[in-house]
Structure formats: C-alpha cells, structure tokens
Amino acid sequence: MKISYYPGCTLKTKAKNLDIAAVASLEALGVEVEEIDRWNCCGAVHSLTADDLIHQVGPVRNLIRAKEMGAEKLITLCSMCYNTLARANQIMKTDPVKRDTINRFMDEEIDYNGEVEVVHYLSFLKEAIGWEKLKQQVKVPLTGLKIGSYYGCTLQRPAEVGIEPFGHFELMNDMFRSLGATVMGFADADKCCGSYQVLSSAPGENSASANIINTAAGQGIEALATSCPLCEFNLGKQQQQMLDKGNIEQNVPTYYFSQLLAVALGLDSELCHFELNDRQSLTLLENKNYLVAA
Amino acid sequence: MTLPISDQSLSLSSIAEINTLSGENVKVCMQCATCTGMCPMAQEMDFSPRKVMHFAQFGLIDKLLEINTFWKCASCHACSVKCPRGIDIAKVMEALRQQTLRKSKNHIEPSQMAKETITELPQIALVAGFRKFTS
Numbered sequence: 001m002k003i004s005y006y007p008g009c010t011l012k013t014k015a016k017n018l019d020i021a022a023v024a025s026l027e028a029l030g031v032e033v034e035e036i037d038r039w040n041c042c043g044a045v046h047s048l049t050a051d052d053l054i055h056q057v058g059p060v061r062n063l064i065r066a067k068e069m070g071a072e073k074l075i076t077l078c079s080m081c082y083n084t085l086a087r088a089n090q091i092m093k094t095d096p097v098k099r100d101t102i103n104r105f106m107d108e109e110i111d112y113n114g115e116v117e118v119v120h121y122l123s124f125l126k127e128a129i130g131w132e133k134l135k136q137q138v139k140v141p142l143t144g145l146k147i148g149s150y151y152g153c154t155l156q157r158p159a160e161v162g163i164e165p166f167g168h169f170e171l172m173n174d175m176f177r178s179l180g181a182t183v184m185g186f187a188d189a190d191k192c193c194g195s196y197q198v199l200s201s202a203p204g205e206n207s208a209s210a211n212i213i214n215t216a217a218g219q220g221i222e223a224l225a226t227s228c229p230l231c232e233f234n235l236g237k238q239q240q241q242m243l244d245k246g247n248i249e250q251n252v253p254t255y256y257f258s259q260l261l262a263v264a265l266g267l268d269s270e271l272c273h274f275e276l277n278d279r280q281s282l283t284l285l286e287n288k289n290y291l292v293a294a
Numbered sequence: 295m296t297l298p299i300s301d302q303s304l305s306l307s308s309i310a311e312i313n314t315l316s317g318e319n320v321k322v323c324m325q326c327a328t329c330t331g332m333c334p335m336a337q338e339m340d341f342s343p344r345k346v347m348h349f350a351q352f353g354l355i356d357k358l359l360e361i362n363t364f365w366k367c368a369s370c371h372a373c374s375v376k377c378p379r380g381i382d383i384a385k386v387m388e389a390l391r392q393q394t395l396r397k398s399k400n401h402i403e404p405s406q407m408a409k410e411t412i413t414e415l416p417q418i419a420l421v422a423g424f425r426k427f428t429s
Binding site for chain 1: 314316317335365366369370374375382384387389407414415416417419420423425426427
C-alpha cells in the first residue's frame with residue numbers, strides 16, 4: 001500500500017520527532033509513504049474573513065501537487081496543516097464561486113475541484129491498518145503508561161473538518177489502548193493551548209497552557225500526547241518555565257503520538273528524536289523501560 | 295461599567311463592516327455568555343467575548359479599537375461550536391483584528407522580537423502569529 005504525504009514546514013526541522021517517527025511507523029506497518037513534490041507552507045491558520053481568498057492559494061497549491069501525482073488521499077500529521085488543508089479543500093469542493101476565482105487566479109496550475117481527500121494520520125491508521133492489526137504488531141507494550149490524548153483545537157474544530165465529533169477522542173485513545181497504554185480521562189483534551197498567542201506572552205506565562213498541564217496532573221495523567229508542533233511547544237517546551245514561574249505545580253512529560261507509536265512498535269529510539277523533547281520526556285520512558293528495543 | 299451611547303459613539307457603518315468581513319450577523323447574539331464560558335483565553339482579556347459582541351451590536355467601534363479581547367483570541371473556535379445562535383464568533387474576532395491590520399497597523403512588530411525567540415519558536419507559531427498580528 002502506498003499513500004501520499006504532506007509533512008509541512010515545522011516537521012522538517014523543529015518537529016522532526018513528529019515526522020520521522022510517524023513515517024517510520026507506517027513503513028514498519030507495511031505502508032509506503034510518498035512525500036508530495038514541491039510542497040509549500042500551508043499558511044498555518046485558516047483565513048476567517050469572508051473576502052480573503054489569497055490565503056487559500058497556498059493550501060490549494062499543495063492539493064494540486066497531490067492531484068498531479070494521482071493521489072486520491074493526502075495524509076497530514078500536523079494538526080494545523082490538517083486544518084488549513086482540509087478547510088481549503090472544503091471551499092474548493094463546495095463553493096463554486098470561490099473555486100472558480102482561485103482556479104482562475106492560479107492559471108499556471110491545473111484546475112482543482114476538491115478531488116483529493118485530506119486525511120489525518122490517525123484516521124488513516126485506523127482505516128488502513130486497524131486497531132486489531134496494530135495490536136498484533138506491538139513489540140514493546142506501553143504497559144502502565146497513564147496517557148492523556150490531547151487534541152487541542154484544530155483536529156476537531158470546526159465540525160466540518162473534525163477528525164471526529166466534539167467530545168470524542170477515540171482515534172488517539174484507541175491507538176494508545178492498542179499499544180497497551182492506560183488511557184486516562186482528560187477534561188482539557190480539546191481546550192486550546194493558546195496557539196500563536198505565544199508571540200504575545202512572556203515565556204511560561206501562557207495561562208491557557210498552564211491550565212491544561214494543571215488539569216492533566218490533577219487527573220493523574222503522567223504523559224500527554226499531541227499531534228501539533230505548536231501545542232508541543234506551548235505545553236512541552238515551555239513547561240520548565242511554567243514550573244519556574246509557579247504557574248504549574250508539576251511536570252507532565254509531553255510527546256508526539258507518533259513517538260510513542262514508534263516506541264511501542266519497537267523501532268530504534270533514534271528515529272524518535274527525543275533530544276527535541278524536554279529531557280524529562282526521555283527520562284520517563286527510560287524509567288518505564290520501554291526503550292529496550294534500541 | 296457604563297458606556298454612554300449617542301449618535302457620536304454608535305457607528306452603523308462599523309456594524310455593517312464587521313458583518314461583511316466576518317460573514318456573520320452580530321445582531322443575532324442574545325448575550326448568553328456561553329462564548330465567555332468556553333474561551334480558554336478569557337482570563338487574559340480585558341473584556342469578555344460576550345461584552346465584545348455587545349459592543350459590536352451597538353457599533354461602539356472606538357471602544358472596540360482600544361481593548362485587547364480580539365488580540366488575545368487564539369482562533370480556537372471553542373466559542374463558535376457552542377454558540378446557541380450559531381454565530382462563528384471566531385470570525386467576528388478576526389474581523390475586528392482585520393479592521394486594524396487593514397490600515398497597515400501591526401499589533402506586534404516582528405523586528406522587535408528577540409532573535410532567540412524567533413530561533414526557538416516553531417515555524418507554524420511565527421506564520422500563524424504574523425498572519426494574525428501583522429498587516
């Protein structure tokens with residue numbers, strides 16, 4: 001099986017730990033991952049003003065690249081890329097006036113009418129592999145890991161592009177159950193981490209992120225999993241500063257879901273690039289003795 | 295808080311402009327404050343999303359331009375999905391940001407950001423932040 005893949009900018013540098021672990025995991029599960037040619041930035045946020053079409057050009061261009069390669073589906077990992085690509089695709093599928101304007105503006109490109117389906121990695125994992133088969137492939141069960149699946153905003157909102165309905169976190173929860181982890185209830189699973197507000201607040205001073213970490217710790221969660229590099233930055237990389245400033249009471253190590261998937265599949269831990277996470281993230285996995293395969 | 299409303303403070307054109315930019319109708323809001331209850335950034339805002347919707351309904355554009363609410367909005371759509379009147383409030387906040395940004399006024403100055411901060415931040419934070427805070 002072969003699938004087209006859009007990585008996005010951050011996944012090639014600061015979130016290599018999200019990208020490489022995910023691609024290696026799919027390959028270990030027998031899926032060939034093909035990165036689309038000449039992809040560009042997705043724009044990171046969907047334009048919310050009614051008259052702004054120029055910011056749809058970036059994401060649509062990526063969808064055209066996928067169409068040119070004959071892809072029916074395009075998988076993404078980063079939650080923000082997923083959201084911008086899926087929402088631009090929705091415009092191209094459902095709004096003939098905007099579609100026509102965008103197609104005519106990009107007259108050097110082939111016409112695009114929403115032919116490619118944008119699919120998040122987690123949805124693809126369920127659909128193409130399935131939880132039972134995944135369970136059989138687990139080499140290092142994450143036994144005893146009290147995990148909280150953190151979706152944030154862009155995987156679920158708005159409903160038209162959500163990977164599952166509000167209040168449901170089954171895709172990531174079921175994946176972790178298949179990997180042998182203990183999935184914990186998490187009241188803040190779809191609360192926003194503050195997103196790009198990191199640009200307007202001092203390090204460690206983001207109240208939205210601090211509230212999420214405090215809720216997780218209060219609910220007995222010992223590890224948080226996300227699919228978004230900005231959530232990981234706000235919740236993970238800023239954690240020490242939140243602790244130093246007294247805004248959170250204790251650390252909750254933060255991971256990309258793909259890193260824990262790769263660990264459970266027994267892949268070399270170097271593929272997970274734990275050096276890009278907080279040091280405490282690796283320490284927890286070492287203490288739990290999950291890195292035996294490396 | 296008392297806000298005097300007169301023919302000077304009430305701008306009908308600003309109501310129309312917010313509605314056009316957002317594609318929403320602010321007059322539909324019934325002031326239930328569900329948006330405020332859902333907002334993860336409310337504690338950092340000087341006026342809650344409900345109050346901002348009220349200012350917008352009365353066209354109090356001068357007041358709207360001096361508050362921080364829409365600059366603190368993270369566009370997470372938590373308000374939009376729960377609004378019982380079906381208003382996409384995140385789009386109203388975007389319209390309010392755009393009213394300033396489209397006058398070539400930046401909310402943050404990228405050139406003033408510390409080099410270390412720029413080096414440290416993931417690309418999506420910079421792209422998203424500059425899209426929301428600069429013209």
